[in-house]
Amino acid sequence: MAKILVVEDDPEMGALVAQGLGDEGHAVTVVTDGIAALTAARADPFDAAAIDVMLPEMSGFEICRRLREMGQDLPVILVTARDAVDDRVFGLDAGADDYLTKPFAIAELNARIRAHLRRRAAGSTVVEAADVRLDVVAVRASVGGRDLPLSVKEFSLLRYLIQGSPEARSRRDVLDEVWGSADHFDPTIVDQYVSYVRKKLHAAGAGVRIRTVRGVGYALEVGTAG
Known part of the structure; x- marks a missing residue:
C-alpha cells in the first residue's frame, strides 16, 4: 500500500x-x-x-x-x-x-x-559512468565532483542511459521508462531532452557522451569527453 x-x-x-x-x-x-x-x-x-x-x-x-x-x-x-x-x-x-x-x-x-x-x-542509490555520478536519492548529478544542473526529467534520462550502457535504448524504451508511457507522448520529446543533456555534459567536460545509434535510438558512450 x-x-x-x-x-x-x-x-x-x-x-x-x-x-x-x-x-x-x-x-x-x-x-x-x-x-x-x-x-x-x-x-x-x-x-x-x-x-x-x-x-x-x-x-x-x-x-x-x-x-x-x-x-x-x-x-x-x-x-x-x-x-x-x-x-x-x-x-x-x-x-x-x-x-x-x-x-x-x-x-x-x-x-x-x-x-x-x-x-x-528497485533503483540503486548511486549510478556512475566515468566522471559522472548520479545520486538517485538526492536527485543530484555531478561531473568530477562538480554539480551538474539537471531537471528531474533530464536526470531520469541520463540515469536510464547510464544503466543501459553500452546498449542502445530506443525512443520507445526511453518513453516507457522515463515518461511512463510510449503511447501518450510524441517520440520527438526524447530527441529534445537528449539534446538538453548532451549540451550540459559537453559544457561540463564530462567523460561520457550520448551517441545516436541510427535506426535504434541512443546509447551512452564512456571515455569520450563532451
Missing part, C-alpha cells in the same frame, strides 16, 4: 480518483488547492502524487515546482485536459515524472503509479 496525494478541485472527479486508488489498496488524501497540497506534503510524507494542472490560484505546474524546491522527490503525475507538446514539456521541466490527459481510465493511473513506485524501489 502506498500513500497517494491527489490534488483535484472537482469534488466528483476527486472522489472517483480516490475510490479508484483506494480500491488498489492505497491510502489516499484528496485536497482541492495548491496551498492545501503543500501543507499536506509538509505534514506527511507521500509515496506519489496525482495533481490536476488547472487549479484555482496555483496551477499544478507551480505545485510540482514547489514540491521539488521543498526537497520532495516523490513521483508526480500531472493530470490535465490539455494535450499540447509544449504543455507536457513545461510540466516535465517543472519536475513532473509523468503526464496523464483527461479523460483517462483509473486503471491507467493505477498502472502508472505502480510503474513509478516499482522503479523507485
